[in-house]
Amino acid sequence: MTAVEQRFREFKMPDVGEGLTEAEILKWLVAPGDTVTDGQVVCEVETAKAAVELPIPFTGVVHELRFGEGTTVDVGTAIISVDTDPGAGDAPAAAAAPEAAAEAPAEAEPEGRQANLVGYGAAPSSTKRRPRKAQPGARRPAAEAPAAPAPAPAPAAPAAPVRAEPAPELNGHPGTARPLAKPPVRKLAKDLGIDLATITPSGPGGVITREDVHAAVEAPATAPEPAAAPAAPVTGARDARERRVPVKGVRKATAQAMVDSAFTAPHVTEFVTVDVTRTMKLVADLKQDPELAGLRVNPLLLVAKALLVAIKRNPDVNASWDEDSQEIVYKDYVNLGIAAATPRGLIVPNIKDADAKTLPRLAEALGDLVATARDGKTSPAAMTGGTVTITNVGVFGIDTGTPILNRGESAILAFGAVKLQPWVHKGEVKPRQVTTLALSFDHRLVDGELGSKVLADVAAILERPKRLITWG
Incomplete structure (x- = not known):
């Protein structure tokens, strides 16, 4: 130096x-x-x-x-x-x-x-x-x-590596080197039937990107359309009533992760509607408990605890698919992801080792997670390593949905709105607090029986929350 x-x-x-x-x-x-x-x-x-x-x-x-x-x-x-x-x-x-x-x-x-x-x-x-x-x-x-x-002339020099020249450096044999691309990009090209050798790279150092692969897929569809040329001026026109925002940061990462998950993991979603009247009463009681004073106590807390107990009873659901090594990775810990809507977009931070936490400590962790996300201070480490996720669509008044798995996870539970509905209780129709749960899971890892058992266990606990004690 x-x-x-x-x-x-x-x-x-x-x-x-x-x-x-x-x-x-x-x-x-x-x-x-x-x-x-x-x-x-x-x-x-x-x-x-x-x-x-x-x-x-x-x-x-x-x-x-x-x-x-x-x-x-x-x-x-x-x-x-x-x-x-x-x-x-x-x-x-x-x-x-x-x-x-x-x-x-x-x-x-x-x-x-x-x-x-x-x-x-x-x-x-x-x-x-x-x-x-x-x-x-x-x-x-x-x-x-x-x-x-x-x-000024400098740009000409970096342009050279973008060509096919870097390839021979990989193995020292001109004409025999593979195109430069990361493993996920290679897999995407394989799934879409695209030959990497036919793609012109746009990434640094001549690396082929996902965008290059998608562009190669779209190219044949647009090429045979002779009418596309006259339509170009119309396409380029911008309406003053429209707003355009660059896709970047959290929004870009979330979009790419959802596309990768949706087209990589075969999703299955199951639903169950459950009477949660007893759970709502327990939430009200816990809010008055001195042991939980100052902590965030809400229905989501008990849904999270119910899911953790269900995973304990059905541990094989807590796994991931390792595409590179072609192995299923079973995990003896639960990093529980909680989907959070923030001004910067949807993020999914997770509570590390949530399965080892008591109810008060879980409530504390949930409160910290939400507060940190709203302040925009969530660290990258808090958003990696998740194993299963809960998305609380009920806060928006939505009954349920078909959630998409977070990349690398095996299951995600959607918690719908809790509403007063007519329900058959002890042989009579009565107004009861009812919600709908939806569990999406990766069908490569979780078969219908295992997924059904997990969802049924969550529903059973929310119907009779005393099972948190007998099952937990």
């Missing part, structure tokens, strides 16, 4: 989740000239899963903010540079070189560069910007600066 590199340190966009590839800079909390210390939060970013604060891993004076707010930056790309020895004098001309280094191919990056957070590594610099007001006092990103004429 040269003296300039030691003095002007770069902080790269880390992978703050599990395998995230990009994040949007929501807000800078520092400006050029500000002093920062090791561990100080310098910006807020939005990943595909959550809004996250990024602390910087060294001390110094902010030299440059590489990207403005609202910019989506690839993991591994330098976003800020810091002068760690401001007393050494003016920055030499070479200090401007980091931006050029970010534009260069990954192999040009010096070996041995220190990695401070997970997710560091050689990665082509790639950004996607949306119009946004410039930050007061912030330096324009080097990528936008018109002053430097030298970078």
